[in-house]
Amino acid sequence: MGRMGPGGGREVVVNAIPFESTDSEAIRTFAQQVDPAFLPRPQGAQPAVAVGNRHPEISLPAAFDAFRRLLKSTGVNYASTVQLSATREMTTPEAIAARDGENPTAAGHTRVSIPQLYEAGLWAAVRAGWREGYSAEADHFIVTGDSPEAVRRSVDMVKEAIHLAAGFTKFTTDTSRLFDLRADNRHPHPYNEGEIDERFQQVLPPDEQSWVMDEFARTFVVGDDEYTFDQRAVKRLAVKFGESLLLNEELYDSIRQERAASGLGRTFDFEPSIDEAETLTTPKEMIFYMQWLKSRGRAAQLVPPNLGFKKRQAYPEAFDALETYVAHKMWPELLQRVAERFDGRPLDELGDRVSRLAAIARHFNGTLSIHSGSGKQAEVLQRIGAATAGRWNYKISGELQLQLFDVLSEQEPASPWRQLYDRMVARCNQFAAQGAFGDESPLAVKYLEMGRGSSLGDAQKGRVDGNLFLVFWLGNMVGSRDLESPDGDTRFFADKLKELPAGLVSETQRRNSDYIVWLATQLRG
Amino acid sequence: MASSIPFELPLKASESAAVAELIFQQLEGRAITDDQRNRLAVRAASLNLESIRPHFGSLQQDPVHTSTYYLAVDAISTAGEERPLLLRLAMASSPSS
Numbered sequence: 001m002g003r004m005g006p007g008g009g010r011e012v013v014v015n016a017i018p019f020e021s022t023d024s025e026a027i028r029t030f031a032q033q034v035d036p037a038f039l040p041r042p043q044g045a046q047p048a049v050a051v052g053n054r055h056p057e058i059s060l061p062a063a064f065d066a067f068r069r070l071l072k073s074t075g076v077n078y079a080s081t082v083q084l085s086a087t088r089e090m091t092t093p094e095a096i097a098a099r100d101g102e103n104p105t106a107a108g109h110t111r112v113s114i115p116q117l118y119e120a121g122l123w124a125a126v127r128a129g130w131r132e133g134y135s136a137e138a139d140h141f142i143v144t145g146d147s148p149e150a151v152r153r154s155v156d157m158v159k160e161a162i163h164l165a166a167g168f169t170k171f172t173t174d175t176s177r178l179f180d181l182r183a184d185n186r187h188p189h190p191y192n193e194g195e196i197d198e199r200f201q202q203v204l205p206p207d208e209q210s211w212v213m214d215e216f217a218r219t220f221v222v223g224d225d226e227y228t229f230d231q232r233a234v235k236r237l238a239v240k241f242g243e244s245l246l247l248n249e250e251l252y253d254s255i256r257q258e259r260a261a262s263g264l265g266r267t268f269d270f271e272p273s274i275d276e277a278e279t280l281t282t283p284k285e286m287i288f289y290m291q292w293l294k295s296r297g298r299a300a301q302l303v304p305p306n307l308g309f310k311k312r313q314a315y316p317e318a319f320d321a322l323e324t325y326v327a328h329k330m331w332p333e334l335l336q337r338v339a340e341r342f343d344g345r346p347l348d349e350l351g352d353r354v355s356r357l358a359a360i361a362r363h364f365n366g367t368l369s370i371h372s373g374s375g376k377q378a379e380v381l382q383r384i385g386a387a388t389a390g391r392w393n394y395k396i397s398g399e400l401q402l403q404l405f406d407v408l409s410e411q412e413p414a415s416p417w418r419q420l421y422d423r424m425v426a427r428c429n430q431f432a433a434q435g436a437f438g439d440e441s442p443l444a445v446k447y448l449e450m451g452r453g454s455s456l457g458d459a460q461k462g463r464v465d466g467n468l469f470l471v472f473w474l475g476n477m478v479g480s481r482d483l484e485s486p487d488g489d490t491r492f493f494a495d496k497l498k499e500l501p502a503g504l505v506s507e508t509q510r511r512n513s514d515y516i517v518w519l520a521t522q523l524r525g
Numbered sequence: 526m527a528s529s530i531p532f533e534l535p536l537k538a539s540e541s542a543a544v545a546e547l548i549f550q551q552l553e554g555r556a557i558t559d560d561q562r563n564r565l566a567v568r569a570a571s572l573n574l575e576s577i578r579p580h581f582g583s584l585q586q587d588p589v590h591t592s593t594y595y596l597a598v599d600a601i602s603t604a605g606e607e608r609p610l611l612l613r614l615a616m617a618s619s620p621s622s
Contacts, residue, residue: 002538003617004538004541004542004545010546010549010616011616011617011618012542012545012546012549012614012615012616012617013613013614013615013616013617014538014541014542014545014612014613014614014615015612015613015615016535016536016541016600016610016611016612016613017610017611017612017613018608018609018610018611019597019609019610019611020608020609021609026611030595030611033588034585034587034588034595035585035595123609126580126583126597127580127582127583127597127609128580128582129559129562129580129581129582129583129584130582131559502605502607
């Protein structure tokens with residue numbers, strides 16, 4: 001800007017440095033060298049609303065605004081943000097650059113790279129003046145593959161993603177691809193005892209077999225509950241989870257190395273996703289997973305059970321709704337448990353289950369982490385808050401983006417932003433017609449036939465009255481091109497949404513902030 | 526000869542000077558606290574800034590050159606477009622980097 005003499009006999013020099021969320025060097029230099037209070041830190045035992053940011057420049061300022069409001073009103077810092085799945089919603093910068101958007105489920109559908117989200121988090125924290133501490137989460141490092149070779153290639157890619165995410169302070173791994181669900185008696189075709197013995201020999205080397213049998217040959221006392229494992233149960237759990245646990249150890253070590261090398265702090269929170277099993281997580285399963293990792297020097301600070309939550313959907317409160325909800329799910333025990341032990345009340349059963357699992361998490365000095373948190377109703381949140389005794393980590397992501405889409409869809413039909421929304425819906429339905437969403441593709445037609453149109457439903461009611469196909473998949477469209485734009489501008493929808501007028505951004509941010517405050521308020525009970 | 530000076534500055538020089546004067550008046554020689562950041566935000570309201578929206582929560586002293594400050598702002602063009610900037614405000618007598 002130049003040299004100035006504003007008054008008081010002083011002469012000052014003012015320089016203006018570009019400071020967009022993508023001005024990587026300026027952001028990192030400021031946070032690392034001028035004011036490190038803006039760097040993220042591990043969450044430890046603090047409760048947190050873990051806020052995903054599919055449109056970081058819009059939702060991150062809203063998240064920090066919400067955390068400021070909550071800090072003022074409760075005295076508690078719930079800030080955990082700068083979160084997206086590292087290998088699903090985000091990916092490497094190279095993969096983003098190469099992504100053409102014609103496969104809407106390919107990694108990186110937000111068009112946000114791993115380093116970009118980290119820097120956007122720093123940028124938003126600086127602008128919000130948030131020095132109170134927050135955790136930045138590289139969520140769901142997903143290992144995939146249909147063969148050992150493919151799994152190994154996937155692990156290498158995950159390690160590359162971990163390298164790029166070294167500045168993050170919370171790491172969630174998803175090694176569920178290696179779960180062997182047939183070891184679980186709830187599977188429709190479970191292994192018999194002979195098959196379990198055979199698999200046990202294959203999964204673990206001899207010294208590990210001895211270790212696991214010794215490690216769990218005892219009773220774990222957690223509060224008023226006692227959990228004892230017989231040898232058959234230990235073998236089944238080792239077959240179900242053994243390979244995934246060994247891989248989690250490998251990924252933990254990779255995270256530890258990358259953190260140490262980053263110069264951004266060595267400590268981090270580790271969250272292995274057992275919720276991605278298709279079965280509901282039992283107390284014994286959680287003990288097995290937590291004890292294994294702790295005993296072998298890779299303790300998990302957060303643990304996410306499968307509670308039977310579906311992304312962006314309410315949890316059923318009535319027994320007949322639960323019957324529909326559990327269809328095609330590997331949750332055979334749930335209906336019976338609700339009917340026989342909880343007089344047909346699903347939320348009473350949920351509260352009891354969460355309470356036991358939270359006690360186990362605390363037993364291992366861990367925090368129960370709730371995944372697929374978007375869209376849950378107040379009653380569910382209150383039950384979780386009470387059942388966890390206030391020590392919870394509650395993850396949301398999709399809902400903030402849906403609120404952005406709500407704002408677009410509420411504009412007048414002639415508005416270019418409403419028309420952009422309509423073209424996103426049309427592309428989503430076109431992709432579905434091509435089978436791009438796998439088994440869920442036919443749902444596009446189903447919900448249209450139900451008369452749900454392009455409605456995303458009532459956010460206050462868990463959106464159950466909306467087009468649930470769009471509720472789940474419309475977000476992926478931002479990573480695709482606007483091919484039918486009347487002006488021929490076929491840029492990615494994500495890029496166009498960055499040009500949203502200030503008024504619509506403000507309205508979205510208001511809804512995002514209010515939602516986060518509402519969530520935390522309900523969870524506090 | 527081509528000049529590297531932009532034809533249109535991202536914000537009004539007089540306004541950036543006013544913000545700088547406010548900060549130096551209040552802070553020179555003292556450590557910054559959140560209270561001071563909040564007070565500065567209140568006082569800046571009386572400047573009726575049109576081309577700058579300061580984010581005073583970001584204000585920080587340079588860790589080496591203590592008479593140099595950094596402040597995140599949005600520069601607002603006459604057309605209403607916003608551009609995030611980081612202002613480096615230094616006494617003319619301070620080293621330039």
